[in-house]
Amino acid sequence: MRAAALLAALGLCAPLAGCASVKPWERETLALEEMAFEPDPLEAAQRAHVYWSKEASLPGGGTGGGGCGCN
Amino acid sequence: MQLKRSPQSVLQALASGALALPGLAHGDTPETRWTGDYGYSLYSEDKVPASKLAAGSRRRYAIDTHQFRLEGPLSGRLGMGLDFAYESMSGATPWYVEEDADGKPIQVMSGATIEEERVDTQLRGSYYFDNARAGAGAGFSLENDYTAVNGALEGETHFFEKNSTLGAGFGFSYDMLEPTDAQDFDRPQSETKQSLSAFAAWSQVLGRSSTLQTSLAYQHQRGYLSDPYKLVSAGVDGNVRDDRPEQRNQATWLTRYRKHFSATGSTLHLDYRFYVDDWEINSHTLELAIHQAIWEAFRIVPSLRYYSQSAADFYGPFFDAAPAGPASSDYRLSPFGAFSWRIKGETRLRGWPFGMDWSASVAYERYISSGDLALGKVSVASPGLVSFDLVSVGLGGRF
Numbered sequence: 001m002r003a004a005a006l007l008a009a010l011g012l013c014a015p016l017a018g019c020a021s022v023k024p025w026e027r028e029t030l031a032l033e034e035m036a037f038e039p040d041p042l043e044a045a046q047r048a049h050v051y052w053s054k055e056a057s058l059p060g061g062g063t064g065g066g067g068c069g070c071n
Numbered sequence: 072m073q074l075k076r077s078p079q080s081v082l083q084a085l086a087s088g089a090l091a092l093p094g095l096a097h098g099d100t101p102e103t104r105w106t107g108d109y110g111y112s113l114y115s116e117d118k119v120p121a122s123k124l125a126a127g128s129r130r131r132y133a134i135d136t137h138q139f140r141l142e143g144p145l146s147g148r149l150g151m152g153l154d155f156a157y158e159s160m161s162g163a164t165p166w167y168v169e170e171d172a173d174g175k176p177i178q179v180m181s182g183a184t185i186e187e188e189r190v191d192t193q194l195r196g197s198y199y200f201d202n203a204r205a206g207a208g209a210g211f212s213l214e215n216d217y218t219a220v221n222g223a224l225e226g227e228t229h230f231f232e233k234n235s236t237l238g239a240g241f242g243f244s245y246d247m248l249e250p251t252d253a254q255d256f257d258r259p260q261s262e263t264k265q266s267l268s269a270f271a272a273w274s275q276v277l278g279r280s281s282t283l284q285t286s287l288a289y290q291h292q293r294g295y296l297s298d299p300y301k302l303v304s305a306g307v308d309g310n311v312r313d314d315r316p317e318q319r320n321q322a323t324w325l326t327r328y329r330k331h332f333s334a335t336g337s338t339l340h341l342d343y344r345f346y347v348d349d350w351e352i353n354s355h356t357l358e359l360a361i362h363q364a365i366w367e368a369f370r371i372v373p374s375l376r377y378y379s380q381s382a383a384d385f386y387g388p389f390f391d392a393a394p395a396g397p398a399s400s401d402y403r404l405s406p407f408g409a410f411s412w413r414i415k416g417e418t419r420l421r422g423w424p425f426g427m428d429w430s431a432s433v434a435y436e437r438y439i440s441s442g443d444l445a446l447g448k449v450s451v452a453s454p455g456l457v458s459f460d461l462v463s464v465g466l467g468g469r470f
Contacts, residue, residue: 021231021232021234022234022276022278022279023232024232024233026279027279029279029280029331029333030276030279030280030282032331032338034331034338034362034370035280035282035329035331035338036329037274037282037284037327037329039362040432040465041140042108042110042138042140042465042467043110043432043434043463043465045138045154046110046112046136046138046463047436047461050114050459050461051378054403054438054440054457054459055354055378055380055403055409056346056348056350056352056354056380056383056403056404057321057323057344057346057352057354057356057378057380058288058290058321058322058323058346058348059288059323060270060286060288060323060324060325060344
């Protein structure tokens with residue numbers, strides 16, 4: 001069921017509509033800091049920066065990073 | 072020096088805040104308080120194993136990084152942010168690869184220890200509409216042999232009672248390179264590189280305790296994309312310059328899932344990234360993290376990361392003669408896999424001391440890379456593949 005929800009979100013939610021209708025007063029859990037896609041932007045930027053400088057891949061859109069490509 | 076740089080620096084800085092928690096926590100208004108963060112990290116690469124070293128120093132790079140971030144409201148609808156980073160680097164770097172008596176590749180490192188510094192500054196601003204936000208940013212990065220300027224525009228809007236968020240952005244970068252000791256080592260004296268990048272991201276609330284974000288990012292680069300500090304061993308023709316194509320098109324698909332379990336006080340982070348470019352490199356990255364509350368003010372965050380990439384079509388550890396086209400022996404363009412594990416401890420204090428909210432963290436990460444860790448079979452792994460330790464501390468305050 002959860003897998004189906006994930007697949008629906010990946011393939012169908014975007015073009016059609018929201019998968020869930022969670023009201024503002026039901027978002028206490030969603031508002032937790034650890035539920036953020038990047039709870040610590042400074043740390044995320046540094047880690048993406050390190051991986052990016054040692055691997056060939058581009059960081060994903062909307063993720064921290066960029067900068068050093070030190071030898 | 073920096074050999075790779077991206078206009079995504081500022082684009083990502085903008086987007087990371089914008090898409091961090093779309094439409095969920097703060098609505099379409101900027102933060103009402105200012106936030107200041109400081110981060111320090113010590114990055115230290117393992118020594119080159121004696122069995123893989125042909126010549127040069129075994130001691131590889133160590134990097135000290137200081138990061139500062141300040142962001143907050145300028146008015147009811149206007150917010151700004153400033154990022155500053157200072158790095159100091161020292162150590163030897165892979166120079167070229169030779170063939171030993173058994174036909175195996177062995178690494179030649181730079182002989183002298185390199186000492187370098189880098190400063191990076193990014194400034195960004197956002198304007199908040201009733202159901203959307205627009206942002207712009209610009210920045211620069213300076214080293215003794217490298218200067219880069221970049222800029223970006225991005226925005227986001229919400230749908231379905233803010234259960235869905237669409238974000239998109241564009242960025243550019245213009246890089247100027249003036250290699251040191253150019254005449255002594257037959258390096259180019261002055262080169263430039265231009266980059267354009269774009270991303271689009273869709274974030275979706277799946278339920279009261281789960282969200283998902285999927286995004287596409289694209290980057291086009293042209294100009295001097297080679298590494299002036301590396302050589303290629305070309306057999307009967309001796310050593311020749313690292314020579315890469317003058318264009319590169321890269322694309323990344325990243326999907327991130329978040330799920331909170333209230334019964335255990337834990338939050339699952341699951342990220343998958345697929346990457347492909349026209350240098351024939353593709354990669355897969357999978358990362359798993361658990362944010363586990365121990366007490367109300369303390370959390371631990373263990374995480375695992377796996378990465379695997381294929382090789383660039385012009386990569387080779389060494390060649391029999393000077394190649395007619397592009398050629399590079401850079402280990403970063405070789406086929407390999409990498410595994411890392413990490414542990415982080417974090418504490419938060421509300422309203423004390425000085426009436427401010429505080430956060431502090433410390434983290435340790437171990438990263439290893441090897442041909443054996445790749446998804447496909449790697450017949451000859453680069454001897455320059457790196458393993459490292461990364462220790463980080465962070466301190467933040469909201470006032």
